[in-house]
Amino acid sequence: xxxxxxxxxxxxxxxxxxxxxxxxxxxxxxxxxxxxxxxxxxxxxxxxxxxxxxxxxxxxxxxxxxxxxxxxxxxxxxxxxxxxxxxxxxxxxxxxxxxxxxxxxxxxxxxxxxxxxxxxxxxxxxxxxxxxxxxxxxxxxxxxxxxxxxxxxxxxxxxxxxxxxxxxxxxxxxxxxxxxxxxxxxxxxxxxxxxxxxxxxxxxxxxxxxxxxxxxxxxxxxxxxxxxxxxxxxxxxxxxxxxxxxxxxxxxxxxxxxxxxxxxxxxxxxxxxxxxxxxxxxxxxxxxxxxxxxxxxxxxxxxxxxx
Amino acid sequence: xxxxxxxxxxxxxxxxxxxxxxxxxxxxxxxxxxxxxxxxxxxxxxxxxxxxxxxxxxxxxxxxxxxxxxxxxxxxxxxxxxxxxxxxxxxxxxxxxxxxxxxxxxxxxxxxxxxxxxxxxxxxxxxxxxxxxxxxxxxxxxxxxxxxxxxxxxxxxxxxxxxxxxxxxxxxxxxxxxxxxxxxxxxxxxxxxxxxxxxxxxxxxxxxxxxxxxxxxxxxxxxxxxxxxxxxxxxxxxxxxxxxxxxxxxxxxxxxxxxxxxxxxxxxxxxxxxxxxxxxxxxxxxxxxxxxxxxxxxxxxxxxxxxxxxxxxxxxxxxxxxxxxxxxxxxxxxxxxxxxxxxxxxxxxxxxxxxxxxxxxxxxxxxxxx
Numbered sequence: 001x002x003x004x005x006x007x008x009x010x011x012x013x014x015x016x017x018x019x020x021x022x023x024x025x026x027x028x029x030x031x032x033x034x035x036x037x038x039x040x041x042x043x044x045x046x047x048x049x050x051x052x053x054x055x056x057x058x059x060x061x062x063x064x065x066x067x068x069x070x071x072x073x074x075x076x077x078x079x080x081x082x083x084x085x086x087x088x089x090x091x092x093x094x095x096x097x098x099x100x101x102x103x104x105x106x107x108x109x110x111x112x113x114x115x116x117x118x119x120x121x122x123x124x125x126x127x128x129x130x131x132x133x134x135x136x137x138x139x140x141x142x143x144x145x146x147x148x149x150x151x152x153x154x155x156x157x158x159x160x161x162x163x164x165x166x167x168x169x170x171x172x173x174x175x176x177x178x179x180x181x182x183x184x185x186x187x188x189x190x191x192x193x194x195x196x197x198x199x200x201x202x203x204x205x206x207x208x209x210x211x212x213x214x215x216x217x218x219x220x221x222x223x224x225x226x227x228x229x230x231x232x233x234x235x236x237x238x239x240x241x242x243x244x245x246x247x248x249x250x251x252x253x254x255x256x257x258x259x260x261x262x263x264x265x266x267x268x269x270x271x272x273x274x275x276x277x278x279x280x281x282x283x284x285x286x287x288x289x290x291x292x293x294x295x296x297x298x299x300x301x302x303x304x305x306x307x
Numbered sequence: 308x309x310x311x312x313x314x315x316x317x318x319x320x321x322x323x324x325x326x327x328x329x330x331x332x333x334x335x336x337x338x339x340x341x342x343x344x345x346x347x348x349x350x351x352x353x354x355x356x357x358x359x360x361x362x363x364x365x366x367x368x369x370x371x372x373x374x375x376x377x378x379x380x381x382x383x384x385x386x387x388x389x390x391x392x393x394x395x396x397x398x399x400x401x402x403x404x405x406x407x408x409x410x411x412x413x414x415x416x417x418x419x420x421x422x423x424x425x426x427x428x429x430x431x432x433x434x435x436x437x438x439x440x441x442x443x444x445x446x447x448x449x450x451x452x453x454x455x456x457x458x459x460x461x462x463x464x465x466x467x468x469x470x471x472x473x474x475x476x477x478x479x480x481x482x483x484x485x486x487x488x489x490x491x492x493x494x495x496x497x498x499x500x501x502x503x504x505x506x507x508x509x510x511x512x513x514x515x516x517x518x519x520x521x522x523x524x525x526x527x528x529x530x531x532x533x534x535x536x537x538x539x540x541x542x543x544x545x546x547x548x549x550x551x552x553x554x555x556x557x558x559x560x561x562x563x564x565x566x567x568x569x570x571x572x573x574x575x576x577x578x579x580x581x582x583x584x585x586x587x588x589x590x591x592x593x594x595x596x597x598x599x600x601x602x603x604x605x606x607x608x609x610x611x612x613x614x615x616x617x618x619x620x621x622x623x624x625x626x627x628x629x630x631x632x633x634x635x636x637x638x639x640x641x642x643x644x645x646x647x648x649x650x651x652x653x654x655x656x657x658x659x660x661x662x663x664x665x666x667x668x669x670x671x672x673x674x675x676x677x
Contacts, residue, residue, distance in 0.1 A: 255531065270668075
């Protein structure tokens with residue numbers, strides 16, 4: 001038996017993949033299937049699931065409404081589409097800003113002396129040792145009306161003899177964006193760093209020999225070769241930002257409802273798991289579509305594995 | 308640092324921790340835990356509580372473990388919905404939960420609670436005002452734990468023209484200075500009250516009207532927070548808002564300028580309760596726990612740690628004799644000692660069944676609309 005296993009490469013592969021396959025089957029495939037089943041059902045008065053096969057939850061998300069102000073039988077209700085759109089644009093801008101900030105830093109680390117490189121990488125990773133939510137609370141202390149930033153600004157203004165009105169930073173959309181960028185920055189720096197580090201120096205020498213100036217070298221050599229890192233980072237940042245709501249709740253003062261809030265509310269205060277399941281699946285499908293087109297254009301990020 | 312110094316420091320640390328351990332041991336020998344009266348027969352070795360975050364005094368746990376030799380495990384939740392979702396998913400083995408009034412009926416209908424045996428409970432220690440309420444007539448399934456109100460709070464140092472009613476909150480003067488509870492039922496409910504409608508209405512037309520009115524107010528609200536609304540008030544980020552008893556009392560103790568107002572439309576009244584889930588594995592320990600913690604010499608700790616409206620006459624009596632400062636602070640504050648007319652004018656949130664998604668839809672729209 002063991003002898004045969006040793007000779008049969010195909011069997012070895014199957015056996016090695018078995019634990020992960022089982023894991024994914026029980027913890028991903030089955031729950032997803034249940035979510036799909038529930039999403040076709042409808043809500044009972046007490047918030048249970050009446051199983052059935054109806055698309056009304058999906059239609060409701062797309063904007064089909066039977067509860068119209070004018071009394072018509074049906075009308076278009078843009079509310080849920082707006083929420084999806086808002087989450088999408090927030091995720092987009094977060095990702096763009098994170099790329100713009102992470103790329104120069106990753107470049108700096110990749111070009112620094114190898115002895116210092118590990119120190120810099122460590123500094124990027126150290127904040128991740130503290131819990132995500134606690135770091136958001138730290139931002140709240142900084143941004144408050146009577147917080148650290150306003151305190152320092154007020155002190156400086158008083159020294160200079162200027163009048164100072166505390167800035168309103170906490171509980172604004174700007175605070176949400178700052179918090180999001182802060183939380184996800186390391187997930188962009190690391191993959192970009194990995195791909196930049198892999199570019200071999202002779203390539204630059206070759207570019208210089210062929211008459212390219214530094215700017216042109218960056219555009220034609222560095223940037224294309226580091227794209228896998230950018231793609232991997234984008235996937236690592238964009239997908240979680242789409243579904244997150246802790247940052248916007250704490251720094252935005254819960255004034256804004258994102259897809260994540262919408263889904264959470266369905267399972268808690270609204271007690272409508274069928275609508276919540278449909279919204280979860282739509283979120284997943286939307287994310288898949290965006291990721292699919294993105295990776296088709298730029299190639300799939302191999303650095304995701306390296307990171 | 309020389310090796311010698313290091314050694315000395317180490318020795319000092321060890322000596323210090325030994326002293327501490329000795330002191331700890333000494334404290335254990337002379338127990339401060341009151342005796343249970345009556346001592347009940349408990350054969351269970353464990354008790355599983357499922358309670359609100361920060362809602363039971365730590366002494367209860369250590370003392371119950373000490374006098375009954377039962378290990379107390381406790382899980383926490385931060386909303387009734389979370390507790391309900393967990394219990395209705397099944398597979399839990401909790402012996403006691405703390406549902407709020409409006410969710411009790413739903414839990415009974417879903418068969419999540421079992422009937423309680425009043426003969427085994429200290430029923431006479433409760434203020435009758437908190438018994439036999441509409442959500443559980445005759446207290447077949449629940450007994451009171453703590454009660455409270457949701458009403459208006461303002462900082463008298465900063466608000467020159469204080470609100471008297473929920474309707475006053477629409478005053479443009481307060482724009483950007485308010486914190487509201489992140490609770491769709493309470494906030495939509497108070498809007499319904501300003502329109503003269505029932506706080507539990509299921510009429511779509513009335514709800515539509517409330518939605519339009521609330522949509523005007525939401526941009527004036529700086530933040531929604533149901534976890535700790537007092538934080539933003541005390542930190543000075545906001546000057547007024549809607550909050551509940553415990554938060555208001557704590558804020559007021561911190562800074563007496565924080566004033567709690569029962570609005571003219573009537574405040575929202577609520578009550579948290581003890582209940583026993585169906586299939587609770589340690590019934591004997593659950594009854595012993597309630598009896599022990601409801602003793603006046605145990606329940607007074609609630610006045611110290613969680614200043615809400617206290618339904619235990621025994622606890623108030625004990626505090627009057629032994630903790631006069633706490634007792635006076637409690638009795639003299641209209642936040643905890645709610646005036647009778649405020650109770651009479653108050654409203655209770657009830658489960659609205661099929662209209663629940665409609666409330667959520669309105670909540671999503673007023674917060675999420677463009």
